[in-house]
Amino acid sequence: MSQTIPQGLPTARDAGPFDPPSEITRLRETRPVSPMAFPDGHQGWLVTGYEEVRQLMADTRFSSRGDIDVLHEPYENSGMPMPTEPSPTPPGLFIAMDPPDHTRLRRKLIGAFTVKRMKMLEERIAEIVQRQLDEMARLTPPVDLVKEFALPVPSLVICELLGVPYADRETFQGSSAQFLVRDQTLEEKMAAYGAMTGYLAQLVVGKRAEPGEDILSDLARDEDLSIEELVGIGFLLLLAGHETTANMLALGTFALLEHPDQLAALRADPELMPDAVEELLRYLSVGDIFYRYASEDLELGGETIPQGSTVVVSLLAANRDPRRFDNPDALDLRRQGRGHLPFGHGIHQCLGQQLARIEMRAGFKGLLQRFPGLKLAVPADEVKLRTNMQIYGVHGLPVGW
Numbered sequence: 001m002s003q004t005i006p007q008g009l010p011t012a013r014d015a016g017p018f019d020p021p022s023e024i025t026r027l028r029e030t031r032p033v034s035p036m037a038f039p040d041g042h043q044g045w046l047v048t049g050y051e052e053v054r055q056l057m058a059d060t061r062f063s064s065r066g067d068i069d070v071l072h073e074p075y076e077n078s079g080m081p082m083p084t085e086p087s088p089t090p091p092g093l094f095i096a097m098d099p100p101d102h103t104r105l106r107r108k109l110i111g112a113f114t115v116k117r118m119k120m121l122e123e124r125i126a127e128i129v130q131r132q133l134d135e136m137a138r139l140t141p142p143v144d145l146v147k148e149f150a151l152p153v154p155s156l157v158i159c160e161l162l163g164v165p166y167a168d169r170e171t172f173q174g175s176s177a178q179f180l181v182r183d184q185t186l187e188e189k190m191a192a193y194g195a196m197t198g199y200l201a202q203l204v205v206g207k208r209a210e211p212g213e214d215i216l217s218d219l220a221r222d223e224d225l226s227i228e229e230l231v232g233i234g235f236l237l238l239l240a241g242h243e244t245t246a247n248m249l250a251l252g253t254f255a256l257l258e259h260p261d262q263l264a265a266l267r268a269d270p271e272l273m274p275d276a277v278e279e280l281l282r283y284l285s286v287g288d289i290f291y292r293y294a295s296e297d298l299e300l301g302g303e304t305i306p307q308g309s310t311v312v313v314s315l316l317a318a319n320r321d322p323r324r325f326d327n328p329d330a331l332d333l334r335r336q337g338r339g340h341l342p343f344g345h346g347i348h349q350c351l352g353q354q355l356a357r358i359e360m361r362a363g364f365k366g367l368l369q370r371f372p373g374l375k376l377a378v379p380a381d382e383v384k385l386r387t388n389m390q391i392y393g394v395h396g397l398p399v400g401w
């Protein structure tokens, strides 16, 4: 069995730009909860089966304090020693906290992200989409869809919601992109984190003194939250709020262009959009890899995961599990594949999922309407894939129309 244990997390997209690495698929078929050796020899676990991933994410004994996705991820493939204890979570980063700390902070945000609040934003988001499309249409193709559309739309939306001046985007887009690079030293990652938190600290101090009409101001009015916590929350929302959706828009467009029959079906039937977005979320699962830490010896999928183990979860693998979805590797916009896990599961399930859905529906709708002849401007195999980043997608997508 030992030669089948992966050495480090497989990331190369050898099966195609939209499919899980073949080693991940093989593991899901043979051992959905599998030991995995980190480059330093430290043994962790890799969970790839749908049921197993779902069960793990519902169980907080798999602690999120080990969600090294947030700060310590560079250990993953860098050859640096894996920590056997999770390091303390910086204040405010509740994605990497367990109850009761997680509960206390997440509760403060529930009201800001209700389905109703997000519905009220629909019109504003459609406006932002149209304005960005106007700007893009003025350019001479080929243009980079990431730069001109996929990244600006969610960035503008989250900036407006949080009360972050969009004019400052160079600061936070650059540092959040750097923060998400996989194989870099902890120093490099912390420098990117420091650049963003330095910027946010100034911003939230200003909001505490003089709050406005935005989510960060509402939080700043709450004296129960320290400045450091406000900074951490701001960091999490700003990062999660633009990188994920941006990559869904760009990689989703790439996937549609590579599946012309599906694209034609969507163009022919705009009512299909909500289901199409769910299927793209499942099929692409751009937020793929997450981390947990076994706080005690735990049984999962017939294996015993010893206390202290780092557990790596692949949501993409789970969302492509043939035991859960028929013909899982097909992009089928009419699938209605309920129960998919692109937003995770359990207490950390994505806080921004309704917002992300509204942005994607408006984004794809606007893009397809505005450019009936949208096409790739380079051969598909020349599109640069984000295999080196924690959120998957494309670095750029040259398109014409």
Ligand code: HEM
Residues within 6 Å of the ligand: 064, 067, 094, 095, 096, 106, 236, 237, 240, 241, 242, 244, 245, 248, 285, 286, 287, 290, 291, 315, 342, 343, 344, 345, 347, 348, 349, 350, 351, 352, 353, 355, 356
């Ligand atoms: C298509 C876009 C998105 C995807 C695929 C996505 C995916 C995810 C996933 C898988 C998790 C769970 C992480 C875990 O269990 O460790 C998560 C959590 C989170 N997401 Fe998203 N997300 C998206 C958009 C957004 C947006 C727009 C926001 C903006 C507000 C956001 C904010 C968050 C936050 C704050 C958490 C942490 C929740 C918690 O720990 O309780 N996400 N997201």
